[in-house]
Amino acid sequence: MSIVTDEKLLADVAAGMSGHAIAKKYGMSPGNINRRIKRLGARGLGHGGNVSRFVPDGYKVKGTSSLVKEDGTVALQWVKTDVDAERQLKMMQEAIEALTASIEPVELPGFTRHPTAENLCNLYTVSDFHLGMLACLEESGEDWDIKIAENMFVSWFSAAVEISPWSHTAVVSLLGDLMHSDSLAPVTPASGHVLDADSRYFKMIQVTMRMVRRAIEIVALKHPQIHIVVSQGNHDETGMLWLTSALEMMYGHDDRVTVDTSPDVFKMFRHGDTVLFFHHGHKVRFDSIESVMISRFRRDYGETSYAYAHVGHLHHQKIVESNCMVVEQHRTLAAKDAYAARGGWFSGRSANVITYHKQYGEVSRQSISPEMLK
Numbered sequence: 001m002s003i004v005t006d007e008k009l010l011a012d013v014a015a016g017m018s019g020h021a022i023a024k025k026y027g028m029s030p031g032n033i034n035r036r037i038k039r040l041g042a043r044g045l046g047h048g049g050n051v052s053r054f055v056p057d058g059y060k061v062k063g064t065s066s067l068v069k070e071d072g073t074v075a076l077q078w079v080k081t082d083v084d085a086e087r088q089l090k091m092m093q094e095a096i097e098a099l100t101a102s103i104e105p106v107e108l109p110g111f112t113r114h115p116t117a118e119n120l121c122n123l124y125t126v127s128d129f130h131l132g133m134l135a136c137l138e139e140s141g142e143d144w145d146i147k148i149a150e151n152m153f154v155s156w157f158s159a160a161v162e163i164s165p166w167s168h169t170a171v172v173s174l175l176g177d178l179m180h181s182d183s184l185a186p187v188t189p190a191s192g193h194v195l196d197a198d199s200r201y202f203k204m205i206q207v208t209m210r211m212v213r214r215a216i217e218i219v220a221l222k223h224p225q226i227h228i229v230v231s232q233g234n235h236d237e238t239g240m241l242w243l244t245s246a247l248e249m250m251y252g253h254d255d256r257v258t259v260d261t262s263p264d265v266f267k268m269f270r271h272g273d274t275v276l277f278f279h280h281g282h283k284v285r286f287d288s289i290e291s292v293m294i295s296r297f298r299r300d301y302g303e304t305s306y307a308y309a310h311v312g313h314l315h316h317q318k319i320v321e322s323n324c325m326v327v328e329q330h331r332t333l334a335a336k337d338a339y340a341a342r343g344g345w346f347s348g349r350s351a352n353v354i355t356y357h358k359q360y361g362e363v364s365r366q367s368i369s370p371e372m373l374k
Contacts, residue, residue: 228258
C-alpha cells in the first residue's frame with residue numbers, strides 16, 4: 001500500500017478519477033479515500049481549483065458552481081459554504097481555554113497613600129470601543145486594529161487617572177460594544193451584518209482580559225474603592241456576560257472591589273444623594289431612557305436628589321437635561337470603520353472621567369481624546 005499525500009489525491013481527483021479508482025490504484029479502501037476527498041473539499045480544495053481563500057475560518061465548502069467557456073476555461077465560479085461544526089467547536093474550545101486560563105483571583109496593587117475625598121466619586125466611562133475592529137487610513141481616515149486598540153485603552157486609563165481628583169470611590173463603566181463581535185463569525189449577533197474584523201475570537205478574549213485587568217490595576221493605584229459596571233452592547237451581548245463573570249471571579253475576594261453581576265441591560269449605582277444609571281442604548285431610544293430608568297429603579301430614583309443616565313451606541317455626544325435627570329450619550333475612542341465612513345458619520349473621538357459629589361451631583365469632568373494620548 002502506497003502513502004497517498006493530499007497533493008497526490010488532489011491531482012488524481014483533478015484528473016477525473018473516482019474515489020473507487022483512486023483506492024484501487026493505491027491499494028486502499030474506497031471508504032477511506034472518499035472520506036479524505038470529502039474533508040479536502042470542505043476546506044475548499046479539489047473544486048477545479050483552490051477556493052479555500054473564499055471560505056471564512058469556521059465554515060466549509062458545500063459545493064461550487066462554475067460557468068465554463070467553450071474552450072473549457074472557467075469564466076465564473078460560485079462557492080457555496082456552510083457552518084463547519086467541527087472547526088467551530090475547535091475554535092470555541094480555543095476561546096474557552098483563553099478565557100479560563102486568565103480567571104484566577106487577582107491581588108490588586110495597594111493604592112497610593114494620599115488623602116482622598118470621601119464625598120467624591122470618579123466615573124471612568126469607555127463606550128463603543130470595538131476591540132477587534134479593523135479600519136485603515138486610506139478607507140476611513142483612521143487606522144484601527146487590535147494592537148492600536150489595546151494601547152489606546154491602557155493609555156486612556158493612565159491619563160484619566162492621572163488628571164482626575166483624588167476621590168475615595170471610582171466607578172469603571174464599560175458601556176457596551178467593548179468588543180467588535182460576539183462569536184466565532186465576525187457578524188453582529190442580532191442582524192448578522194458582516195464586520196471588518198482584525199482578529200480571531202479567542203485572541204479578542206485574551207486581549208480584552210489583559211487590557212481590562214491592566215485598567216483596573218491603574219485605577220486601584222489611586223482609589224481605595226472601585227465599582228465595576230459592564231454593560232452589554234449590540235455587538236457583544238454574550239461577551240460582556242462572560243467578562244462580568246470573569247471580573248467577579250478575579251476580584252470578588254477583594255473588599256476594595258465590587259462588580260455589578262446583574263444580567264440586566266439596565267444598571268444603577270448610588271453615591272450618597274446621587275444616582276447613576278447605565279445602558280448601552282441599543283434596547284431603548286435616547287428619548288425614552290429617562291422614563292425607563294425611573295421605572296426600573298423607582299426606589300433609588302425617589303430617594304436621591306441628583307440623577308444621571310449614561311448611554312452610548314451612536315458614537316456621538318448628546319446631553320439633555322430635564323426636570324428629572326441628565327441623560328448623556330457618550331462618544332467613542334475607537335476609529336471609524338468603513339461602514340461609518342461611508343455613512344458620513346464623522347463625530348469626534350473622546351472619553352470622559354466625570355466626578356460626582358455625594359451631596360451636589362456632578363462637580364467636574366475631564367475629556368481626553370486620542371490626540372492627547374500621543
